[in-house]
Every structure is written in structure tokens, then in C-alpha cells.
Amino acid sequence: MNSVARDVEDNMKVSARDMKLIQLVQYGLPLCSHPYKEIGKHIDMDEQEVIDRLKKMQESGVIKRMGVVVRHRKLGYRANAMVVWNIPDDQVKETGKKISQFEFVTLCYRRPRQLPQWPYNLFSMIHGSDRDAVTENIHELARQCGLQDVNYEILFSKRCFKQRGAIYHPGDSSGRD
Amino acid sequence: MDEIDRKIINELQGGFPVCESPFAEVAERLNMEEEDLLSRIKNMLDDGMLSRFGPMYHAERLGGGLSLVAMKIPETDFDKVAEQVNAFPQVAHNYQRDHELNMWFVLATEKASEVDDTLEAIEDRTGYKVYNMPKLHEFYVGLRFDA
Numbered sequence: 001m002n003s004v005a006r007d008v009e010d011n012m013k014v015s016a017r018d019m020k021l022i023q024l025v026q027y028g029l030p031l032c033s034h035p036y037k038e039i040g041k042h043i044d045m046d047e048q049e050v051i052d053r054l055k056k057m058q059e060s061g062v063i064k065r066m067g068v069v070v071r072h073r074k075l076g077y078r079a080n081a082m083v084v085w086n087i088p089d090d091q092v093k094e095t096g097k098k099i100s101q102f103e104f105v106t107l108c109y110r111r112p113r114q115l116p117q118w119p120y121n122l123f124s125m126i127h128g129s130d131r132d133a134v135t136e137n138i139h140e141l142a143r144q145c146g147l148q149d150v151n152y153e154i155l156f157s158k159r160c161f162k163q164r165g166a167i168y169h170p171g172d173s174s175g176r177d
Numbered sequence: 178m179d180e181i182d183r184k185i186i187n188e189l190q191g192g193f194p195v196c197e198s199p200f201a202e203v204a205e206r207l208n209m210e211e212e213d214l215l216s217r218i219k220n221m222l223d224d225g226m227l228s229r230f231g232p233m234y235h236a237e238r239l240g241g242g243l244s245l246v247a248m249k250i251p252e253t254d255f256d257k258v259a260e261q262v263n264a265f266p267q268v269a270h271n272y273q274r275d276h277e278l279n280m281w282f283v284l285a286t287e288k289a290s291e292v293d294d295t296l297e298a299i300e301d302r303t304g305y306k307v308y309n310m311p312k313l314h315e316f317y318v319g320l321r322f323d324a
Contacts (some may be wrong), residue, residue, distance in 0.1 A: 003306050014239055022239070028222070028231045031215050033198060047197060053201035054195045054232065062238045066193035069229040070186060082274065082281070093314070100316040111245065114308045118247070118278065123310075153276065161271040161282075 014062055019047070021053055032170075043050045052156045079156060083138055084120035086151040092122055098145045099124050119151065131156060178226060181209070185217055188229070191228075235316045236285055242310040243285050243293035247278040248303070253277070267295050278308060 014022070029035040036054070037047035040158035047052075057063040087095045092110055099122070100108045109127035135154065141147050164175045184207055193302045194202045197220045204214040236243040255273065262268055262282060271282035287293050296307045 005249040009270070022232075022234065025231050026234070028229050029193075031200075031222075031230075033211065034178050035199065035202060036195070036197070043250070051195050052229075057232075058195070061235050064235050065230040066195060066232050067191070067230075068186060068189040068227045069194075069233070080272075096314065100318045102211055105318055108318055109245075109312040110316075111310040111312055111313040114247075114310065117194050117249075118308060123245070155274040155281075157272040157274050157277045159273040160262055161273070163203065 005116045017043075017045070018053055018057060022057075023055075063082075079128050081126045081128075081131075081134045082157075083124045083126055083137065084153050084155065085122040085124070086119045086148065087122045089121070090096065095147070096122055097144065099141065099148070102129060102137070102141050102144075104134075117146070120153070122167045181207075182217055182221060182226075183216065183221065186221070186292075189218075189230070207262075216232070223245070237289070239288060241285060241287055242289040244283055244292055244309055246284050247308040247310065248280040248305050249278050249308075250280050250305055258305065261303050262299060265295065265299060267291070 006077055021039070024039055026041055030038045032038055034047065036050040039045075040047055040050040054066075058066070085095070085099075096108055096110055099105055100160060103123050104126050107123075109123045111123055112119060113119055113121050118146065126134050128137060134156075138154060142150070142152070178314075188203060188207055193199060196202060198211075199243075200214055201211045207214065218227070218230060222230060223225065229295055233242075244323055248258070248262075257269065259273070262280065263271055267284050267286045269283040270287045271280065274281050282290060284295060286295055291308070296302040300307055
């Protein structure tokens with residue numbers, strides 16, 4: 001029986017062995033020819049088991065993707081606006097889909113309103129080289145989606161205090177960043 | 178950062194292979210040597226252009242909690258409160274934005290049930306109210322950071 005088949009009873013769940021692997025690779029893959037083999041050495045898994053488990057977690061969606069986290073500011077994307085829209089509930093799905101098609105929109109979420117303080121229920125993130133470029137894109141988007149008369153606000157970021165991915169420490173509080 | 182670094186970032190944003198020699202595979206796609214690819218990635222990590230290189234997890238499917246949280250902090254108190262908030266290990270990124278709600282951070286907890294407790298602890302510590310706005314739906318956008 002191979003290692004992955006051992007978990008077959010809890011197919012979609014994350015097993016204890018998966019979690020060990022997650023803990024180990026969350027800070028990044030080792031930069032060497034055989035990174036998965038290298039990871040496995042530390043948790044007593046062979047290369048094939050590491051590969052099988054990571055692939056399985058990609059298929060089940062536990063791992064969204066393998067890749068890089070880019071620091072936008074360092075790449076010259078200095079302006080970053082969160083644009084929030086107050087869209088009638090029965091239209092929010094359609095509007096969200098439309099907004100997400102624009103190439104300068106990097107994230108789009110529906111979130112709950114916090115009345116009376118906060119009437120907005122659709123959040124989109126727009127990055128750009130500077131504020132003028134971002135603002136122009138937003139106005140263009142509003143025009144093309146027929147949202148000129150909708151109540152929206154542009155929240156530019158002034159400072160970024162902390163930036164890291166989510167970190168998991170099941171039963172272990174050491175080593176947090 | 179040069180043209181080759183940009184190509185590497187764009188390639189890696191599209192995904193990274195899970196196979197025995199993933200760097201060699203990416204290097205081949207980019208028509209470069211594996212050694213060169215590895216040293217360039219290392220340099221970009223050292224320079225802070227890349228903050229992490231590896232798997233991105235789906236927090237909720239791991240049983241974790243994730244939310245976007247806003248606070249309204251008077252300018253005079255802002256730095257002090259930012260420090261208090263950032264001291265919570267569950268706080269991932271934190272941005273100051275120009276709005277009445279001027280502090281916006283992402284909360285990522287190991288267990289979904291920890292979100293409420295953490296928010297309460299943040300309110301206790303800072304003395305200010307939190308506005309919790311967990312996602313109800315994520316609309317799909319491609320990955321498209323043209324470096």
C-alpha cells in the first residue's frame with residue numbers, strides 16, 4: 001500500500017502527515033535541484049511521498065497554487081487601491097464577475113456590510129504604477145460596467161506595516177514570524 | 178532586477194511544478210541553466226522582491242480562519258495601535274488607508290473558531306472597535322502581475 005492510500009479513509013481531509021509537510025514548506029521551498037527530496041529528509045518521507053501528497057493537496061484545493069509571493073512595491077507598483085462598492089444584493093454576483101474581468105483588478109471579494117459605518121459589499125483590489133493611473137482605471141471600469149451612479153470609494157494605501165502569508169502551527173507556537 | 182528576473186517572476190506566478198527536478202523544468206522553459214535560475218531566485222528573495230516561494234494554502238480548507246478587519250484609529254494613536262495589532266501573530270498584512278476606517282489588516286488563524294477570540298483580544302488590547310468583514314464570495318481573477 002502506498003503512503004497516500006493510507007489516508008484514503010479521510011480522503012479530502014488533511015492528515016497528520018500532510019500537516020507535517022505543510023508546516024515544513026510554508027516558509028518556502030529549499031533552493032536546490034531536488035527540493036522535494038530535501039524536504040522529505042526532515043520528516044522521514046521519501047521524495048515520491050512528498051510529491052504525491054503535494055499533488056493531492058493541490059487537487060483537493062488545500063494548496064491553491066505553488067509559486068511566488070511578489071512584493072508589489074518593490075516591483076514598482078507603488079499605488080494600491082482598495083475600491084469598495086455598494087451594490088444591491090441581487091446584482092452583486094453579476095457585478096463582481098464583470099469587475100473581475102478587467103486586467104488591472106487583482107482581487108475581488110464579496111464581504112458583509114457593517115451598517116451604519118460601512119455600506120459597501122463588494123471589494124476589489126487594484127494595483128498600478130501611481131495613483132493617477134489607478135484612478136483612471138477605476139473610472140474606466142465604472143464607465144464600462146455602468147457603475148457611475150453607484151456609491152463607491154477608493155481607499156489608497158498609505159503605509160504597509162506587515163506582509164506575510166498565513167502561517168500554520170498546529171499544536172506548536174514556536175517559530176512564528 | 179533585469180529582463181530575465183522579470184521573466185522568472187512571471188513564469189513562477191503561473192505555478193511551480195511538483196516533480197523530481199522542478200527548477201530544471203522551469204529553467205528549460207525559460208531557456209536558461211538551472212544553476213542560474215536558482216541563484217537569481219535566491220537573490221530576489223534576499224532583496225525582498227519575492228517574499229516567499231512555495232505553496233499558497235487555502236486557509237479555510239485547512240480548517241483555518243481568515244478575515245479582513247478594519248479599525249478606525251485617531252491619527253495621534255495610530256502608530257501605537259498599529260504596533261499593538263501587529264504584535265498579534267495572527268495578523269498577516271496590515272495597511273494604513275486614507276479613510277475614516279484607516280487600519281485594514283488580514284487575520285489568519287489556525288482554527289476558524291479563533292477568529293472571534295482574536296478580534297476580542299485586539300479590542301481589549303487597543304481599546305478600539307474592530308469591523309470584521311470575512312469574505313462571502315471570491316470572484317475569480319487570473320494571476321496577472323506583469324513584472
